[in-house]
Amino acid sequence: MSRLSPVLDRIDQSLDDSLERLFSLLRIRSISTDPEFAADCRKGAEWLVEDLRSIGFDASVRNTPGHPMVVAHHDGPEGSPHVLFYGHYDVQPVDPLELWHDDPFAPALKEVEPGRKVITGRGSADDKGQLMTFVEACRAWKAVHGGLPCRITLLFEGEEESGSPSLKPFLEANAEELKADFALVCDTGMWDRDTPAISTALRGLVGEEVTVHAADRDLHSGEFGGAAANPIRILARALADIHDENGRVTIPGFYDGVEETPSQVLKSWETLGETAESFLGQVGLSIPSGEKGRSVLELVWARPTAEFNGITGGYTGKGFKTVIAAQASAKVSFRLVHKQDPAKIRAAFRKFVEERIPADCSVEFHEHGGSPAIQLSYDSPFLAKAKDALSDEWPKPAVMIAMGGSIPIVGDFQTYLGMESLLVGFGLSDDRIHSPNEKYELSSFHKGQRSWARILDALTQ
Structure with missing residues (x-):
């Protein structure tokens, strides 16, 4: 039996417990942009520290001029890689409250159609549910093997939804402590419900x-x-x-x-089946307005x-x-x-x-x-390992995509810590992040944990 199999079994057996832990975090009203919720933001940081200490991390709340950071460390086997995992525990405001079907800070598990359940509540997808997939993967590794497969540092921010004013000074002041071989960032999504994705570029x-x-x-x-x-x-x-x-x-x-996007990458994007009509049709348009002769995905991802x-x-x-x-x-x-x-x-x-x-x-x-833009090397060895690990978990093989938007933390990691980032997340386009009735698929939460367990195993082989 591989060292991975019992970890995956443990994740499956502990799903109900992991859901209750997530619900406890989701109940905390950690709205970073509103000073009225400053105490709740600190409560969110303290909750995470206590939970991480329970699985053996050396975790602490770090004060900033704004909301606190959470930093945690765990040793790994000698010679294993050192990874920095980033997420954020703060959430967006809930206004307009009258559009929510339920209390945004009373999370629940709901069956929206036969065989499909979702986790409801503010922060379920952005980003508490996402960051807890990684924490739960670490918990399962620790329970089964008594340790983690590599050295891990966690950085959880409390101001991502309010512009991250304290982040750059914090990275600069703590660069030596936070520097790792590469970073893992979970604040992204899948291509669709069955197809995991790795984001290789950010504009x-x-x-x-x-x-x-x-x-x-x-x-x-x-x-x-x-x-x-x-x-x-x-x-x-x-x-x-x-x-x-x-x-x-x-x-x-x-x-x-x-630079021109490699032809093999463009061909892989063609297999996703997105057309100008399907992409623009959802907003009542049909004709691309950008550079002529390029596909709609190339226009929004690579130009x-x-x-x-x-x-x-x-x-x-x-x-x-x-x-x-x-x-x-x-x-x-x-x-x-x-x-x-x-x-x-x-x-x-x-x-x-x-x-x-x-x-x-x-x-x-x-x-x-x-x-600046971020572009990962398409031939990066840890990119290939993560792609294979994700493909083993989900119904369809993982795809390498790009993102039309920007995630400043990825550039900050490159600038202040000299690290590339692996962007893997399990959100879906209909998760309604930043909107009323935010949700996170139960399959994303469950298989997200299993995915991180597989990725940790692959990266440390």
Whole structure:
């Protein structure tokens, strides 16, 4: 019998107990963005420390200027790899409360259709249920073998849902303690209910707010129209110039560092069966607007973008007011891939806009954060091992996907700790994270535990 089989059996036998532990954590109202729940956030951290100590981790609550971190360590066999596992115990606010079917902090197990059960409650999928899949896998290893297969450090954050203001200083101050061979991050999802996924790429982000100033006050459009500069028109024209007729971004140097996705990866994405019609149809659209000649998955996973997230200027209230505005503003975001440099993208965008401002007008910019893209090596040995381990657990083989969004912690691990991250999670697209009636599939919680047990076994072979 392999060393893994009794661990999987233990997970199966202890499912009810693991559910009760998760429910205890879910009952804690650890809403990080609302100061009213600061004590609940600390309670969540203390609950985790107590639970981790019960299975032999050297665990402690670490104070920060905001909500506390949880750090825990457990030794492994000599020569085994050292992994850092990250999750967060804080949750989103529950508003609007009237849209919840049940108390968001009274978790329950519900059968939603024959043979399919879900765990309900705020944090069930994001991220308490996910982080507890790993904790329970460790618990089963410890119960069966008296130890863990490798050295493990746990980092549980209490501010992920409120911007992580304390995270970077904490990583910087504790880099030596937290540094490991690689990180495991569970705040992601599966491709579908039967197909596990490993996220190999995350797009980076640059946020900019641009304001064009013209006259020193709003002007009567009859008296000044045709003579005075209109900042709305100036700004709109500058924004329109950012894309050509084929959907490519025209800012000079924008594609520096952008590499083509390997053909074998593109072919693997084709097997997922996603089309422009199926992807866009769910939001009432059907025609891709990005670079022509690329699949919808390549557009959202592997290509950079420039998007306009808001534009204001002039009179926007009810009725009509004939004015030429004194100023106009837009919020612009860039999603980055591969080796694009956020600082260079920001500078190139500003120069691009400045060149389109008339001499008697001015422009100002306000920075809204920036982070580089993350791209794991497709031939990474621990990526291949994790893929095989997941494929052994689920009905369908694991797929390597990318993510159109950004998870800043992955970049922070690379920047401050010099580590790559393996992104494996068991959430589903219909888990309603950040929304009323959040849920987590029982199969995700159960097979997630089994998956982590398999991954730990594979990584330490």
